[in-house]
Amino acid sequence: MNSMMAMATDNRAVPLTDGPATSSPLLGVEDLGIAFGATKVVEGLRFSVDPGRTLAIVGESGSGKSITSLAVMGLLGSSASVSGRALFRRRDGEVVDLLRLSPGRSRALRGDEIAMVFQEPMTALNPVLRIGDQLVEVLRNHGRPTRGAARARALEMLRTVGIPDPESRLHAYPHELSGGMRQRVMIAMALMLEPGLLIADEPTTALDVTIQAQILLLLRRLQKSLGMALVFITHDLGIVGQIADDVAVMYSGRVVEAGPARAVLATPNHPYTRGLLGSAPQVDASGTPLPLKPIPGIVPSPVFPPAGCRFHPRCGEAKAGLCDRTEPVLEPTGSARGVSCLRWKEIAS
Amino acid sequence: MRRVLDPVLQIVPTVLVVSLIAFLLTSLLPGDAALSRLGLDATQEQLDTMREQMGLNDPVPVRYLYWLGRAVTGDLGNSLRSGEPVAEVLARRIPVTLELAVFGTGLALLIGVPLGILAAVRRDSWIDVATNLFALSGMAIPFFWLGLLLIMFFSLHLQWLPPSGYVPFFENPVRNLHLMALPSLTIAVAFAATLMRQTRASMLEVLNADYIRTAHAKGTPPIRVILHHALRNALIPIITVLGLQMGTLLGGAIVTETVFGLPGLGRMMVDGIYKRDFPIVQGALITIVVAIVVTNLLTDLCYRFVNPRIR
Numbered sequence: 001m002n003s004m005m006a007m008a009t010d011n012r013a014v015p016l017t018d019g020p021a022t023s024s025p026l027l028g029v030e031d032l033g034i035a036f037g038a039t040k041v042v043e044g045l046r047f048s049v050d051p052g053r054t055l056a057i058v059g060e061s062g063s064g065k066s067i068t069s070l071a072v073m074g075l076l077g078s079s080a081s082v083s084g085r086a087l088f089r090r091r092d093g094e095v096v097d098l099l100r101l102s103p104g105r106s107r108a109l110r111g112d113e114i115a116m117v118f119q120e121p122m123t124a125l126n127p128v129l130r131i132g133d134q135l136v137e138v139l140r141n142h143g144r145p146t147r148g149a150a151r152a153r154a155l156e157m158l159r160t161v162g163i164p165d166p167e168s169r170l171h172a173y174p175h176e177l178s179g180g181m182r183q184r185v186m187i188a189m190a191l192m193l194e195p196g197l198l199i200a201d202e203p204t205t206a207l208d209v210t211i212q213a214q215i216l217l218l219l220r221r222l223q224k225s226l227g228m229a230l231v232f233i234t235h236d237l238g239i240v241g242q243i244a245d246d247v248a249v250m251y252s253g254r255v256v257e258a259g260p261a262r263a264v265l266a267t268p269n270h271p272y273t274r275g276l277l278g279s280a281p282q283v284d285a286s287g288t289p290l291p292l293k294p295i296p297g298i299v300p301s302p303v304f305p306p307a308g309c310r311f312h313p314r315c316g317e318a319k320a321g322l323c324d325r326t327e328p329v330l331e332p333t334g335s336a337r338g339v340s341c342l343r344w345k346e347i348a349s
Numbered sequence: 350m351r352r353v354l355d356p357v358l359q360i361v362p363t364v365l366v367v368s369l370i371a372f373l374l375t376s377l378l379p380g381d382a383a384l385s386r387l388g389l390d391a392t393q394e395q396l397d398t399m400r401e402q403m404g405l406n407d408p409v410p411v412r413y414l415y416w417l418g419r420a421v422t423g424d425l426g427n428s429l430r431s432g433e434p435v436a437e438v439l440a441r442r443i444p445v446t447l448e449l450a451v452f453g454t455g456l457a458l459l460i461g462v463p464l465g466i467l468a469a470v471r472r473d474s475w476i477d478v479a480t481n482l483f484a485l486s487g488m489a490i491p492f493f494w495l496g497l498l499l500i501m502f503f504s505l506h507l508q509w510l511p512p513s514g515y516v517p518f519f520e521n522p523v524r525n526l527h528l529m530a531l532p533s534l535t536i537a538v539a540f541a542a543t544l545m546r547q548t549r550a551s552m553l554e555v556l557n558a559d560y561i562r563t564a565h566a567k568g569t570p571p572i573r574v575i576l577h578h579a580l581r582n583a584l585i586p587i588i589t590v591l592g593l594q595m596g597t598l599l600g601g602a603i604v605t606e607t608v609f610g611l612p613g614l615g616r617m618m619v620d621g622i623y624k625r626d627f628p629i630v631q632g633a634l635i636t637i638v639v640a641i642v643v644t645n646l647l648t649d650l651c652y653r654f655v656n657p658r659i660r
């Protein structure tokens with residue numbers, strides 16, 4: 001409640017959800033900065049996730065999505081310096097800043113209240129340990145389950161994520177499973193203790209298309225049935241409509257557009273969001289695929305970021321003398337939306 | 350069962366080839382066994398008779414087959430010097446070298462693996478620098494020199510440990526351990542250095558792996574991440590190095606036994622060469638090679654055990 005009010009009065013702040021105003025966010029990231037040495041890779045990043053809702057973070061490769069999620073998890077190595085706040089509301093109601101937790105307290109939250117699924121199912125599981133042991137370990141890290149209870153829970157989770165013949169899978173090694181099955185195991189492992197927040201970093205990118213759809217459906221179903229909050233990271237704006245309530249579009253370490261997913265997808269305000277929509281596979285009303293229009297150029301290196309708006313060198317709407325001089329901030333555009341573009345009003349009209 | 354049987358069968362040709370080489374090496378070595386048996390004042394007639402008796406006049410392939418046929422039944426011939434069966438000499442010598450090898454390997458593992466883990470986890474810290482220095486000097490220092498240094502320091506200077514001699518373990522365990530301490534340390538140092546560097550390298554690689562991040566992501570205590578998740582994977586290349594180093598270890602044992610006056614296989618071989626006692630040399634050589642082959646086999650089985658992907 002308080003943070004919502006604070007965000008609404010701060011002109012840089014944008015509440016990213018249109019949920020009931022009484023619910024305070026489960027996770028509120030404010031002014032997050034991540035730097036490796038002198039290179040600022042993420043700056044002034046802001047987003048929030050409400051309990052039981054799905055936020056998609058979208059952006060091209062290299063825009064800082066993975067390191068943002070690792071920072072929230074407390075998994076960034078000591079080579080990174082992190083600033084800002086990431087306020088997380090625990091089960092017992094206590095609000096903690098994830099960026100300032102002691103290593104011990106951070107560890108106690110990981111796997112219990114916040115869990116993560118990674119992009120590469122082929123390498124994310126330990127190749128020399130049995131699936132069952134890797135699942136049960138989550139319980140051991142956060143309590144003292146009996147052997148029988150731990151096994152039962154592991155079996156239950158394997159069933160929940162749709163793994164056939166779960167009894168024998170408990171004794172299997174990762175290499176005996178396909179990529180899709182391994183990603184299901186990763187999801188089962190993440191959900192062993194029913195965390196309030198699951199961060200999934202491109203969980204379907206490494207899988208082939210039919211499996212992608214299955215995993216997406218599974219995540220959606222589990223998110224609904226467990227009532228957990230989901231941060232779904234992807235480079236594919238085309239997926240966002242299928243899974244997310246809210247969306248935050250990231251470019252070069254900043255949020256450039258945010259708001260309810262349906263609204264943002266229907267009327268994107270930022271030229272980058274429009275570009276992403278054009279480069280995602282789309283179909284017209286009759287179901288025929290529209291031609292892809294990739295955004296020209298690449299994400300700038302954080303070592304030599306362009307002056308002014310970071311997107312201006314690739315932007316069809318950029319105005320010389322303005323966009324290459326002044327850096328835009330995320331400003332509210334009404335109905336829980338925000339955009340970080342100097343010309344969004346002109347473009348919209 | 351095949352998993353175990355196949356590698357076992359594979360060592361048969363290796364042992365055969367090595368036995369042939371061992372046989373040829375010793376039978377082609379310069380020096381006349383009959384002469385060295387009878388001494389310099391033997392007459393030509395006596396020498397001829399002795400050569401005939403010892404089968405030295407038969408063609409080499411025939412001699413090899415005879416020798417091999419007896420060898421597989423445990424009859425490795427008799428010492429040309431004492432007439433004692435080689436098998437009996439071996440039975441006395443093998444326990445000494447075995448003890449040295451086991452203690453040396455154990456010490457090397459106890460020193461090398463923890464230091465390697467520490468160096469990897471505290472990469473670029475003073476611990477890393479210090480252990481690297483230890484590894485470099487440990488690998489550079491020759492066995493005999495290290496042995497002499499240890500004797501000078503621990504035996505002559507501190508007078509803590511005896512400089513040489515041997516008492517069987519079951520006769521007097523305490524005395525045995527006292528006597529074996531310095532020789533074991535001597536062969537352990539270079540081995541520990543190699544193990545340390547391999548452990549450090551493979552730990553560094555493994556600690557960067559995705560599954561380590563996963564282990565942290567599920568709230569695994571850091572110690573457990575290192576010892577359970579990382580080390581289990583890092584062990585795979587460490588075990589390979591362990592197997593490959595067995596030859597070096599036994600080579601070190603030969604020198605070390607000489608420095609510390611231990612009556613083991615190495616000394617047996619060296620003495621045999623000096624005395625042109627070919628059956629003795631052959632017996633020792635074959636035993637050492639079989640030991641290397643068998644440890645490689647054990648390494649292979651261990652490797653299969655820790656690496657589920659090739660089971």
Ligand SMILES: Nc1ncnc2c1ncn2[C@@H]1O[C@H](COP(=O)(O)OP(=O)(O)O)[C@@H](O)[C@H]1O
Nearest residue numbers: 036041059060061062063064065066067068302
């Ligand atoms: N350990 C690191 N040291 C220096 N730069 C890094 C490191 N990790 C990531 N980066 C940089 O951070 C930027 C964002 O990376 P990442 O979060 O992986 O992007 P995304 O997940 O959106 O593809 C990239 O430019 C990358 O080069």
Ligand SMILES: [Mg+2]
Nearest residue numbers: 065066201202
């Ligand atoms: Mg990424």
